[in-house]
Amino acid sequence: MSTLASVAGVSIVYASHIPKGYELLGFQDPDPFELFDLDSSMVVLNNRPYSIEAQAYLLDDKVTPNSKMFIRNNGLIPKEINADQWVLTIDGESVAGIKSYSLADLKSKFKSYTYQVTLECGGNGRSEFDPPAKGNQWTIGAVHCAKWTGLRLKDLLNDVGIKDDAVYIGYHATDVHLSGDPNKEPISRGVPMHKALQDETLIAYLMNDEPIPLAHGYPLRLIAGGWPASVSGKWINRISVRNKEHDGSKMQGTAYRVPVYPVSPGQKVPEEDMKIIESMPVKSLITYPKSGAVLNKSRELDIRGHTWAGELEVAKMEYSIDFGVTWHLCDLDKPMNRLAWQHFNAKIKFPQTGYYEVWAKATDQDGKAQPMLVPGWNPKGYLNNACHRIAVKVV
Ligand SMILES: Nc1nc2c(c(=O)[nH]1)N[C@H]1C(S)=C(S)[C@@H](COP(=O)(O)O)O[C@H]1N2
Numbered sequence: 131m132s133t134l135a136s137v138a139g140v141s142i143v144y145a146s147h148i149p150k151g152y153e154l155l156g157f158q159d160p161d162p163f164e165l166f167d168l169d170s171s172m173v174v175l176n177n178r179p180y181s182i183e184a185q186a187y188l189l190d191d192k193v194t195p196n197s198k199m200f201i202r203n204n205g206l207i208p209k210e211i212n213a214d215q216w217v218l219t220i221d222g223e224s225v226a227g228i229k230s231y232s233l234a235d236l237k238s239k240f241k242s243y244t245y246q247v248t249l250e251c252g253g254n255g256r257s258e259f260d261p262p263a264k265g266n267q268w269t270i271g272a273v274h275c276a277k278w279t280g281l282r283l284k285d286l287l288n289d290v291g292i293k294d295d296a297v298y299i300g301y302h303a304t305d306v307h308l309s310g311d312p313n314k315e316p317i318s319r320g321v322p323m324h325k326a327l328q329d330e331t332l333i334a335y336l337m338n339d340e341p342i343p344l345a346h347g348y349p350l351r352l353i354a355g356g357w358p359a360s361v362s363g364k365w366i367n368r369i370s371v372r373n374k375e376h377d378g379s380k381m382q383g384t385a386y387r388v389p390v391y392p393v394s395p396g397q398k399v400p401e402e403d404m405k406i407i408e409s410m411p412v413k414s415l416i417t418y419p420k421s422g423a424v425l426n427k428s429r430e431l432d433i434r435g436h437t438w439a440g441e442l443e444v445a446k447m448e449y450s451i452d453f454g455v456t457w458h459l460c461d462l463d464k465p466m467n468r469l470a471w472q473h474f475n476a477k478i479k480f481p482q483t484g485y486y487e488v489w490a491k492a493t494d495q496d497g498k499a500q501p502m503l504v505p506g507w508n509p510k511g512y513l514n515n516a517c518h519r520i521a522v523k524v525v
Pocket residue numbers: 199200201202203204205250251252303304305316317345346347358359360361362363364365366
């Protein structure tokens with residue numbers, strides 16, 4: 131039996147004859163640009179499930195607007211969300227007792243906080259690894275820094291009551307597994323207690339001062355910035371407080387894990403030698419001008435962009451126009467708050483006409499800098515934080 135009973139409002143007469151997995155010619159996916167209100171220059175990598183990324187110059191805003199935010203879904207977006215009836219349940223081995231909250235409870239019983247938070251997919255930059263790693267071939271656009279408003283997870287857990295043996299929290303959400311099997315979760319990840327209890331870890335109900343857009347987790351989302359964005363669960367209806375590392379979907383095997391030692395490209399790594407990614411590495415993007423800019427020799431070039439370093443702050447931002455022989459400091463702002471990206475800018479004078487590349491390099495507060503080339507190959511293609519560069523022609 132097919133689950134599709136109609137196409138574009140017209141019923142399919144022989145629907146029961148359709149083999150499983152057969153794609154009807156008349157079936158058209160909705161246009162993601164319309165569906166998600168996307169900027170026309172966003173790039174759709176996949177539509178089932180949706181993976182859509184930005185380009186560097188699209189991320190020029192200090193606070194990323196919805197239309198320029200990458201979208202990464204592991205399953206299908208939940209249908210028919212009724213926010214008035216939405217319930218968030220807190221359960222697990224390490225709660226004093228199970229408790230449930232309506233959206234109205236969460237908004238009225240707890241103080242609200244707003245933070246600007248950088249969320250980057252663990253696989254951002256994967257397309258540059260060689261040999262290639264399976265998964266979405268993100269270039270550089272799977273990062274955003276929006277403003278999120280909600281209650282602190284720690285205030286909620288305090289209200290529930292947590293036992294001393296709590297070590298991890300795991301989220302559960304209402305998106306649907308690609309197989310359609312209601313007993314399978316597309317993704318159910320989490321963070322250790324120390325991350326769960328940070329001030330900036332939120333149960334958010336607003337994004338950029340509006341209800342969270344559907345693609346980004348309406349009506350409720352966990353926000354745990356600076357870690358792979360996969361820990362920031364969308365459409366959440368349950369948080370489990372665990373007495374062991376959370377073992378939900380995409381927590382085990384090689385998912386969101388990297389080798390504990392350096393490996394050579396293509397090397398097989400035993401699963402027990404892989405560890406869960408926590409804080410993301412230092413990185414930056416030149417968001418203005420767009421690569422390929424043409425500049426008159428009499429003018430100076432104003433460049434600008436953003437830089438971030440997971441849990442850490444970025445301490446230094448530099449640029450080079452001579453393929454890394456000399457480096458010059460950029461002006462670097464403080465973050466709006468912890469876990470928000472920082473803005474940089476510089477004025478560049480070019481010595482003569484011709485072709486240049488502008489490279490940007492960030493260094494975090496621990497002295498770790500971005501590598502010029504693609505860093506440590508790993509089986510799943512995570513954590514590529516190589517320097518960003520743009521081409522400039524001076525005429
Ligand atoms: N419920 C749920 N939460 C999820 C996902 C998902 O598929 N389902 N994808 C995760 C991954 S892998 C990423 S990178 C981010 C993407 O967030 P965005 O789509 O708001 O940019 O959401 C995370 N949270």
